[in-house]
Amino acid sequence: MAIESGVNKYSKKLQGEVVFKLLLYCLTTHKNNSLRTMQSSYESIVFQYLNANPSSKISHSAISDRLNTIKPEYFELLFNNCVSTYKKILGNELDDFLKFDSTIVTESAKLMNIGYDTGGDSVNHKQLKFTIGFNGLPMAVDFYHQKSYTSENKALKETILKVNNSNTITLFDKGITSRDTFDEFTSKGLKFISKIGNNSKIEIGVKNKLRKQIETKTLKIKSDSWCYLFGKNKVKTKNLFRIIEAVIIKTKEPILFITNIEDVDTSDITEYYKKRWDIEVFFKYIKQELNFSKFICRTENGIKVVLYSTLIVAILLLVYKKLNQIKSFKFAKQKFAQELEFEIIKHIIELSGGNPNKLPEILGFPPNLNSSEQ
DSSP, X not given: OHHHHTTTTTOSSSOHHHHHHHHHHHHHHOSSOOHHHHHHHHTSXXXXXXXXXXXXXXXXXXXXXXXXXXXXXXXXXXXXXXXXXXXXXXXXXXXXXXXXXXXXXXXXXXXXXXXXXXXXXXXXXXXXXXXXXXXXXXXXXXXXXXGGGGSHHHHHHHHHHHTOOTTSEXXXXXXXXXXXXXXXXXXXXXXXXXXXXXXXXXXXXXXXXXXXXXXXXXXXXXXXXXXXXXXXXXXXXXXXXXXXXXXXXXXXXXXXXXXXXXXXXXXXXXXXXXXXXXXXXXXXXHHHHSOTTSOSOOSHHHHHHHHHHHHHHHHHHHXXXXXXXXXXXXXXXXXXXXXXXXXXXXXHHHHHTTOGGXXXXXXXXXXXXXXXXX
C-alpha cells in the first residue's frame, strides 16, 4: 500500500508506515493525543522496538510538517483494508442496517485554514463536518469543510449514495428533508427508514393499513399509510412513501416515520429506526476515548490522516471489545493498551535474553549510552 500510494516519496525518516504506527500507538495508549505526545512516544524504548528504527530523536514540528504533507491516500487504503478484513472476521455479527449521521467539530478561525464560518457568535469559529456510515463497524466516512455541505441534504446524501447496498436498510435522522432525495433513493433501490417533520404536507394515496392502533413499549402507532409528500414550490414526490404516524408514550410528542419498505410490519419499522442510536454511541465513543473532537493538525491533509487512523483504532477496539465480550468502551481500550504493552515488553525481554543491558544493541542505539540515557 505504501508503494501503491507513493507515500514514502521524498521521505527517509518519517515514512508512512512509521507515522501510521506512531498514530495508532498514541491513540491507543493516550487519552489526549498531541504532537508533543507523539514526539515523546516516538523517542520511547517501547516505540523504538515497534518501529525497529535506530533513530531515537525527532521534533514535534517535524511530526507536524510530515502530517501536513504526507499523502492521505495511504491511510485511506489502510482504512478500507481494515474494514474489509474485519468485516470478514465478524461476519454475521454485523447487522443489516447502515446508520448514517454527521458530527460537527468547531475550531477557532485563527487556527484553521479550512472550514466554514459558524456565523452569529462574537468569536469567529470554523466548522468541519464528518459523516459516517456504521453497522457495527464504521463502513464509510466523508470529511466536508465547504460551506455548501452545511446541509445534510448534500453531505449525508452523498455519503449514503456512495455505499448504496440493496441488501441493507439505511437509517438516518430527519436532517435530510429534500423530497427529491427520497425519490432518488427509491429509484436507485435504496431501502431507508427516517423521520420527517410533524408539519410535513402529505397526500394520502393508500389510506390506513392499520385496522386498529398498535402500542409498543415506547409508542402508540396511530396510522400507517402510503402517501405523496410535497417539497419546494408544492411539487409532489414521484413515488408514494409509507408514513407511520405515532405518539411517544412518555412525552405525548407526535412523530412521523418515513420509509419505502413494503414487506415489514408497522411496529418493526419503528423498532428498526431505534437502531440508528448506534451511530450516536459511536460518535460519543470516538470523541471521548479517541480525542476525535480535538485537532492535532489543522490542515485538510493532516485532518484526513488523523481521521483515518482514528477510525482504524476504533475498529480494532470495537472488534477487541466484541470478541472479549467487554461492555465498556473505556475498559476495552484500557485492556487493549495493557495487552499491547505486555506483548511488547515480553518480546523485548525474550530478545535481550533477560539482560536489559542488551537493549541498546537490539534497538540499534550507540553502545556507549549511560544508564540514564538508556
